[in-house]
Amino acid sequence: MNGTQIGEAHTVITLKNAAKLKEAIEYRLHDVSYISSASSVMSAITLSGESAVLGRLKQSHIISGVQEINVEDNNHDYLVALIIHSFYFKN
Numbered sequence: 001m002n003g004t005q006i007g008e009a010h011t012v013i014t015l016k017n018a019a020k021l022k023e024a025i026e027y028r029l030h031d032v033s034y035i036s037s038a039s040s041v042m043s044a045i046t047l048s049g050e051s052a053v054l055g056r057l058k059q060s061h062i063i064s065g066v067q068e069i070n071v072e073d074n075n076h077d078y079l080v081a082l083i084i085h086s087f088y089f090k091n
Contacts (some may be wrong), residue, residue: 006013006030006076007027007028007030007077008027008028009025009026009028009081009084010025010026011023011024011025011026011028011088012024012026014023020039021039021040022037022038022039022040022055023037023038023039023040023089024036024037024038024084025037025064025081025084025085025088027077027081027084029077029080029081030037030077032049032077033049034048034049034054034077034078034081034082034086035047035048035049036048036081036082038085038089038090040089043058043059044056044057044058044059045057045058045082045085045086045090047071047078047082047085048083052084054071054072054078055069055070055071055072055075055076055078055079055081055082056069056070056071056082057069057070057082057085057086058068067082067086069082073085
């Protein structure tokens with residue numbers, strides 16, 4: 001977007017998440033809130049908004065080193081959120 005800020009994100013660090021080995025990021029993109037979460041020991045990431053699952057990113061079981069991303073409505077914001085979570089926590 002030519003240097004224009006489209007949103008913000010921050011990690012959600014709580015004792016409950018730490019005890020469950022859960023990692024989470026809260027996003028606000030184009031004035032809509034989302035949260036991505038995953039177990040620290042699993043590679044699958046889920047993106048949720050208003051109690052609905054909007055997308056998932058997981059390791060491919062067919063090709064090693066490849067990730068599969070599935071999002072509702074081919075929404076680019078959902079893709080961005082899942083990729084940010086993957087880079088921040090998984091790499």
